[in-house]
Amino acid sequence: MDSNCIFCKIINKEIPSKVVYEDSDFLAMLDIAPATKGHVLIVPKEHAETLSDLSDDKASKILVLAKKIIVAMQKVHNFTDYNIIQNNGRIAGQSVNHFHLHLIPRYSVDEVGLWVPHEDDPSVTEELAAKVRNLV
Numbered sequence: 001m002d003s004n005c006i007f008c009k010i011i012n013k014e015i016p017s018k019v020v021y022e023d024s025d026f027l028a029m030l031d032i033a034p035a036t037k038g039h040v041l042i043v044p045k046e047h048a049e050t051l052s053d054l055s056d057d058k059a060s061k062i063l064v065l066a067k068k069i070i071v072a073m074q075k076v077h078n079f080t081d082y083n084i085i086q087n088n089g090r091i092a093g094q095s096v097n098h099f100h101l102h103l104i105p106r107y108s109v110d111e112v113g114l115w116v117p118h119e120d121d122p123s124v125t126e127e128l129a130a131k132v133r134n135l136v
């Protein structure tokens with residue numbers, strides 16, 4: 001628990017939220033400023049800022065939970081397509097420094113933009129791929 005963290009306060013019930021799922025490890029709630037109708041955030045109860053800080057235990061459980069919640073959301077909000085998005089750090093668009101996964105329903109007309117694809121970059125060589133490979 002980080003006393004300055006808004007998501008820790010929500011988990012601690014000091015701030016209200018519209019909960020769609022809760023267990024001893026996670027809370028999932030409606031986003032207060034949704035990208036699209038039904039947008040949900042899954043928040044691990046342990047305070048970790050980014051994926052790199054999150055425990056392997058929570059990291060390995062969260063996608064299974066995302067799948068369960070998405071299936072329920074699809075029945076309620078009548079969508080088939082969705083994005084799972086997770087921002088790490090300011091430059092990447094993270095505004096709340098407590099790890100969370102965005103579950104974003106997609107509709108035929110919506111305003112979600114992700115990235116613009118670029119030409120392949122020849123300076124990112126097989127050698128660099130091998131360097132990463134050797135560190136994983």
Ligand code: 5GP
Pocket residue numbers: 006015017018029030031032033034041086087093094095096097
């Ligand atoms: P980020 O930009 O860090 O990836 O996403 C943070 C998300 O948290 C945003 O989509 C924002 O709307 C949501 N958010 C921020 N404060 C609150 C809050 O007090 N309650 C809820 N339910 N969502 C919040």
Ligand code: ZN
Pocket residue numbers: 001002005006007008009046047048097098
């Ligand atoms: Zn926190």
